[in-house]
Amino acid sequence: MRSVLGDRRAIAVLLGPALLVYTVVMLLPMGWSLGYTFTKGNLIEGFSFNGFGNFRTLWHDPQALAALWFTVKYGLVVTVGQVLLGYLLALLYVFVLRRSSALVRTLVFFPVILPTVAVALMFQKLFAVAPQNGLANIVTDALGLHHGDWFASGAGAFVVLVVMDLWRSMGFYGVLLYAGLLDIPEETLESARLDGATGWRLVRHIVGPLSWPVVLSAVVFSINGTLKVFDSVLALTNGGPGSDTTPLTLSMFRTAFTYGDYGYGSTIASLLTVVCLGVTLILVRFSRHDLTRG
Amino acid sequence: MRPPRTPRSLALLTTVTTASLLLAGCGGTGASGGGDPAQFSLLINDDNHIVQQELTALGNGTCATQNKALPLKVQTAPISDVDQKVQLLAGQNALPVQFAAGNAPALTKTLDKAGQVLDLEPTLKKLGVWDDIQPAAVKTVRNLYGKFSVMPYQFNIEGIWYNKKILAEHGIAVPAGYDDLVAAAARLNAAGIIPFSAAGKVGWPITRLVSGYLYRELGPDALQAVADGKAKLTDPQYVRAAQAIADLGKAGYFGPGVGSIDYDTAVQQFLTGKAAMFYMGSWELADFNDGTKDQVGAANIGFMPFPVVAGGKGTADQLPANVGLPVAVSAKSNDAKVEDWLSCITKNYGSAALKDQGSISGFTPTSGSGTLPPLTQLVQDTIGRTTTSTLWFEALFTTKATQTSQSNAAPLVTGSVSAQDFMQKIQHDLDNNG
Numbered sequence: 001m002r003s004v005l006g007d008r009r010a011i012a013v014l015l016g017p018a019l020l021v022y023t024v025v026m027l028l029p030m031g032w033s034l035g036y037t038f039t040k041g042n043l044i045e046g047f048s049f050n051g052f053g054n055f056r057t058l059w060h061d062p063q064a065l066a067a068l069w070f071t072v073k074y075g076l077v078v079t080v081g082q083v084l085l086g087y088l089l090a091l092l093y094v095f096v097l098r099r100s101s102a103l104v105r106t107l108v109f110f111p112v113i114l115p116t117v118a119v120a121l122m123f124q125k126l127f128a129v130a131p132q133n134g135l136a137n138i139v140t141d142a143l144g145l146h147h148g149d150w151f152a153s154g155a156g157a158f159v160v161l162v163v164m165d166l167w168r169s170m171g172f173y174g175v176l177l178y179a180g181l182l183d184i185p186e187e188t189l190e191s192a193r194l195d196g197a198t199g200w201r202l203v204r205h206i207v208g209p210l211s212w213p214v215v216l217s218a219v220v221f222s223i224n225g226t227l228k229v230f231d232s233v234l235a236l237t238n239g240g241p242g243s244d245t246t247p248l249t250l251s252m253f254r255t256a257f258t259y260g261d262y263g264y265g266s267t268i269a270s271l272l273t274v275v276c277l278g279v280t281l282i283l284v285r286f287s288r289h290d291l292t293r294g
Numbered sequence: 295m296r297p298p299r300t301p302r303s304l305a306l307l308t309t310v311t312t313a314s315l316l317l318a319g320c321g322g323t324g325a326s327g328g329g330d331p332a333q334f335s336l337l338i339n340d341d342n343h344i345v346q347q348e349l350t351a352l353g354n355g356t357c358a359t360q361n362k363a364l365p366l367k368v369q370t371a372p373i374s375d376v377d378q379k380v381q382l383l384a385g386q387n388a389l390p391v392q393f394a395a396g397n398a399p400a401l402t403k404t405l406d407k408a409g410q411v412l413d414l415e416p417t418l419k420k421l422g423v424w425d426d427i428q429p430a431a432v433k434t435v436r437n438l439y440g441k442f443s444v445m446p447y448q449f450n451i452e453g454i455w456y457n458k459k460i461l462a463e464h465g466i467a468v469p470a471g472y473d474d475l476v477a478a479a480a481r482l483n484a485a486g487i488i489p490f491s492a493a494g495k496v497g498w499p500i501t502r503l504v505s506g507y508l509y510r511e512l513g514p515d516a517l518q519a520v521a522d523g524k525a526k527l528t529d530p531q532y533v534r535a536a537q538a539i540a541d542l543g544k545a546g547y548f549g550p551g552v553g554s555i556d557y558d559t560a561v562q563q564f565l566t567g568k569a570a571m572f573y574m575g576s577w578e579l580a581d582f583n584d585g586t587k588d589q590v591g592a593a594n595i596g597f598m599p600f601p602v603v604a605g606g607k608g609t610a611d612q613l614p615a616n617v618g619l620p621v622a623v624s625a626k627s628n629d630a631k632v633e634d635w636l637s638c639i640t641k642n643y644g645s646a647a648l649k650d651q652g653s654i655s656g657f658t659p660t661s662g663s664g665t666l667p668p669l670t671q672l673v674q675d676t677i678g679r680t681t682t683s684t685l686w687f688e689a690l691f692t693t694k695a696t697q698t699s700q701s702n703a704a705p706l707v708t709g710s711v712s713a714q715d716f717m718q719k720i721q722h723d724l725d726n727n728g
Binding site: 131 | 385386
């Protein structure tokens with residue numbers, strides 16, 4: 001083995017293909033996109049050099065700032081929601097339903113496999129006010145809380161979006177964390193119980209710390225997905241009302257492909273990259289810190 | 295230990311492979327780009343049934359010879375994707391022979407500058423069919439694009455369609471002034487009828503009202519002045535127009551949930567008698583004349599121009615006119631077979647569309663089209679009388695300003711965006727172009 005890995009040619013042959021594909025599929029487009037940030041124009045008109053013009057525009061662009069704020073807000077709320085609901089589901093599977101949890105797990109997981117657009121259409125109807133009231137409005141009206149048009153205000157649309165995405169993805173995080181909880185040795189739980197730890201105390205002092213690594217991976221999964229949210233927004237609200245629910249991804253897509261400004265679109269993309277990189281670095285730091293302590 | 299030759303040759307190999315992959319990826323096959331096209335391809339928005347059906351009908355009938363030489367091939371895309379698709383295809387020199395001109399005329403102008411759009415005037419003159427285009431359509435197309443660069447498969451005027459029966463039942467005369475219109479809406483609303491059916495989800499049916507008001511108050515040059523930089527949308531007289539329409543929304547005259555109402559629902563609300571008035575273009579005639587969709591009955595539908603604003607410079611006979619979402623012809627795939635098609639279409643489309651669909655186009659109907667449905671006749675007469683036409687609100691905007699305008703239309707009438715902010719957002723996009 002050592003002789004194989006000691007051979008440079010063998011290393012090159014083993015790593016080469018993967019490295020090549022990675023370079024062509026990931027690094028080149030990224031470099032290309034970075035190159036676009038210094039240009040102006042599009043495929044039809046051709047490109048011209050624009051220096052740091054796009055970055056200056058970005059700095060003063062209220063729409064980009066609003067999109068950044070929405071992305072962060074959405075990312076935080078949905079990540080916390082997804083992981084928290086997933087964790088609660090996992091606790092439910094392991095400690096309440098135990099061996100009979102298979103059916104519930106399947107049912108809760110089901111929305112994960114549905115196409116986003118279909119789910120979005122369903123939620124549009126659920127929260128509709130015209131041409132007729134959807135289920136959500138029928139219920140709120142019956143409770144005496146008249147809400148009106150959910151999609152007429154940014155806050156209302158945001159609530160529907162968050163509810164939809166949580167419903168859509170909590171089953172996935174439930175299963176992910178369930179697998180993590182199953183890894184906790186039964187003996188540990190048993191001895192904790194003998195020591196008098198039950199209910200909340202058991203979760204707080206035993207289950208929580210022991211499942212921390214898997215929770216952290218769930219958070220990494222989740223935040224990377226939510227910061228790059230695109231399809232559910234496009235299908236549910238199309239970024240509206242106005243641009244109140246427009247994340248950076250949609251803003252980037254529109255700028256590049258609808259407004260025909262590839263340079264500025266790439267600049268927004270690089271902002272998103274920086275945000276994702278920042279968050280990932282924080283998370284990595286966090287996990288290292290915790291591992292050394294534990 | 296080892297000679298450094300190996301990594302270097304490997305690096306070379308990597309470079310060569312990468313380069314060849316890149317070339318393969320970027321070269322493309324350019325299916326219908328440049329040169330002789332194999333098909334008379336047409337890329338069009340999927341909700342535009344009239345043009346697809348009529349061209350198919352021509353291909354099977356009058357233009358069968360042309361269709362045999364160069365078969366018609368229709369591709370559709372949702373209207374919101376047409377702009378993107380056209381831009382990408384243009385970037386690869388792979389535009390279809392005919393393609394729906396973008397949602398914003400600015401895109402077609404850009405394509406034209408890049409030499410992708412065929413200037414139809416010399417072509418049609420050469421083919422001897424230029425006289426088959428209606429002068430009003432020529433004028434409208436030139437207003438929009440600066441030259442005659444699209445096939446006017448539709449020619450529309452816009453105004454307010456009203457339910458005669460509902461208005462009569464509530465003792466309301468057809469409003470001639472804007473104040474009368476508001477008073478009529480108040481009365482209808484009090485009686486539990488939705489005064490205006492409007493598709494807030496797509497936005498443009500609402501911004502059309504803003505431009506309608508602008509043209510009546512400031513005259514037919516109101517938006518040209520903005521395009522020329524002589525006026526700003528944030529000027530008080532412009533904001534007033536947005537405020538007037540926002541007030542209609544505030545009073546609830548568009549019915550509940552206007553932001554969620556899509557185009558089809560808006561049409562349905564009007565044609566099932568739930569709403570009394572409907573601002574729309576004459577392309578809706580096809581639905582009005584269709585007994586299965588129109589429960590109100592074509593005889594019960596009337597047409598009024600956008601009413602005059604007291605003390606305003608505009609008059610009621612200045613109608614907004616357009617050529618629908620028109621279709622441009624790719625300059626790169628024009629050849630004798632395509633010209634044959636264009637000639638046949640120009641000669642025959644006008645009468646065929648009028649006869650089959652009751653739809654008015656910018657082509658002169660040459661042969662007799664029989665007796666027209668009364669509403670269609672009314673529209674055609676109105677077009678004949680119109681001397682000055684205006685454009686829609688976003689006609690001279692950039693794509694970005696168009697998007698901003700249309701996506702903020704519903705918030706404007708539901709009150710989540712003020713009239714000042716609405717105009718400010720659009721003006722911001724107009725100012726930051728280029």
